[in-house]
Amino acid sequence: MKVKFCGAAGEVTGSSHLVTLSNGYKALLDCGLYQGDPEKAYDMNRQFEFDPRELDCVILSHAHIDHIGRLPKLVKKGFRGNVYATPATRSLALIMLLDSAKIQQYDYEYDVKIAQRKGLPTKHMEPLYTVDDVYKALSLFVTVGYNRWLKIKSNLSLYFREAGHILGSASICLKIKEEGKEFKLGFTGDIGRPSRPIIKNPEPMHKVDYLICESTYGGRKHESRPSEYKHLLDIITKTCVEKKGKLIIPAFSLGRTQEIVFMLDKMSSSGELPKIPVYVDSPLSVNATRVFRLHPECYDDELVDYIEFNPDPFGFNGLHYITDVNDSKAINSIKTPAIIISSSGMVNAGRVRHHVANNIENPNSTILIVGYCAPGTTGHALAIGKEEIFLFGDKKKVRADIEVMDSFSAHADEDEMIDFVSNQKKSVKKIFLVHGSDTARAAFTDRLSKEGFSQVFSPMLGDEVELD
Ligand SMILES: [Zn+2]
Incomplete structure (x- = not known):
């Protein structure tokens, strides 16, 4: 099995990681929008690190736009497989993606109007996708509830567990059977916080062999909630x-x-x-x-x-x-x-x-x-x-x-992330840190090392690792 880091690698937005099984089956974990520097974003959001037509399925952790925002573009470029998500993530994906398509169209028309008035070129402005593309993407969804294994293929099963980040958010666990061996690959998605109102607390993931872990708030601590x-x-x-x-x-x-x-x-x-x-x-x-x-x-x-x-x-x-x-x-x-x-x-x-x-x-x-x-x-x-x-x-x-007021954050701080991964100490062979700035990843790597996790890596965009 291989994992290629196709977004939120070395930075925060654009979450996307490609898992390729040894029989060639390809599953994409998240398909997020890159939201950084606008010039860079134009290209980043239009190019994929793989051929969308060769992809077999997409699995979404939650409905924030930096985790789902390129899905209609993926479909526009030929992806026709299933999109697995929790029921609430599907509901939220519809309104988030429609909103994103409408904003892009509005911005495009506004920019063209201003450019024409000033006699400037109108390149680098077209929307990534339209409302129609959003509906096409939504037709591919297959919803899966929390806490049940879903067999996607004979050698691949999927499990969503509450991540406590936003409504419908999930950590993703893949059970993979290859060459007589069975192992688990985990993706934390965005880790939420205990004791937040409305949604449930994050639940620890299954013990996994390899973990793709977010690191947004590495080195930081939130204001306490009671006040x-x-x-x-x-x-x-x-x-x-x-x-x-x-x-x-x-x-x-x-x-x-x-x-x-x-x-x-x-x-x-x-x-x-x-x-x-x-x-x-x-x-x-x-x-x-x-x-x-x-x-x-x-x-x-x-x-x-x-x-x-x-x-x-x-x-x-x-x-x-x-x-x-x-x-x-x-x-x-x-x-x-x-x-x-x-x-x-x-x-x-x-x-x-x-x-x-x-x-x-x-x-x-x-x-x-x-x-x-x-x-x-x-x-x-x-x-x-x-x-x-x-x-x-x-x-x-x-x-x-x-x-x-800083206490409303939906992201776990460093201590809360450590609590979330603490049950992995004996099982996990390698941790790959994503979804974090250089400073956050460096701080979280240090902390993980102090907590006894020695094999911690910070992959960059396009890096690919072989895992067995
Ligand atoms: Zn999020």
Whole structure:
């Protein structure tokens, strides 16, 4: 058996690893979009490290776009095999990929318009795929529940286990029989965190012989969770009750938005939430929340208990879901206190930029950053305390309060990753670290070595290893 590292190798995005069995059968683990430098992304997302027509199947760990975002392109290039995923991953893949196709089309038309106006060439702009390509990709899905072996071929079986990262997320274990031997290859996908709301905790994988392991938060530790409910309530009280201002929460549509809405739902049920309107203003967030309602099989015990007396954990009096762009604009004219949850989480795209632009110079307002913001984004500038930012080409003074809550992360920190892999100590022969920056991988390699894992490697894009 061979494994070729075709994405998220030596970096974070574009997750994709090709497994080739000795009889020639090819299975691709994830087919993610590369989201780094735009010039590099153009080529990276259009070329594959293999011929898509020769691929037999794809197995998806979860529905984040850096794990599924090139799937329609793969189909466009001739892939016709099965795509294995959990039921919730399939549901989320539909809305995530449709959103991605629509954004690409919108950006393309906008860029062409600007280029033509300025007399510039229009190369390097075409969308990767269309809405039609997304539907073709979706027709290939075969859904598989957690905790059961599925025989894909006589010598290859697949097992999904809860990864605790986002709704539907799974670690992948492959049982392979070759030349009279049986062994297991594991892929962690993205490792989630214990004790997060809504979804179940990550479960340890089977003991495997070889492990492809993520390393996003190598060398880092998250803020502890118990304080986050009180922290959020304090920010709401200060902003909306004492200052009578607006609280703007830039949040990722998938996961983070539902966690915050669920927390506000609990505050509403307990009577702690002040009587102010709450808006979830993002079409993707609204669609993602609908998918959460469809998959109670993914809920943790806390949420199962909660819905016994509150059947809708993502809906309460005063909560409004906004999809129409005119309704979104109307929020700007509201003069009374309000909470506005909108994407993107990094304030680099989407409607939240308008809400931040309208409130950033108002000292009564607060912008609450609840997720990772890449350097260069407006969210990052706010999180590190810049006094001025640029939005829509205008310079804006930061007069609103800026708050940061780091505890919402869906990624395990270093200690949590170590806990997740600790049961592999006696079985695993080699670990391949992917999905991490150079610094994160170096730190995690050191830590793994201290924990007794000696054979740890950091493959680069295109590297291939023979395993037996
Ligand atoms: Zn992820």
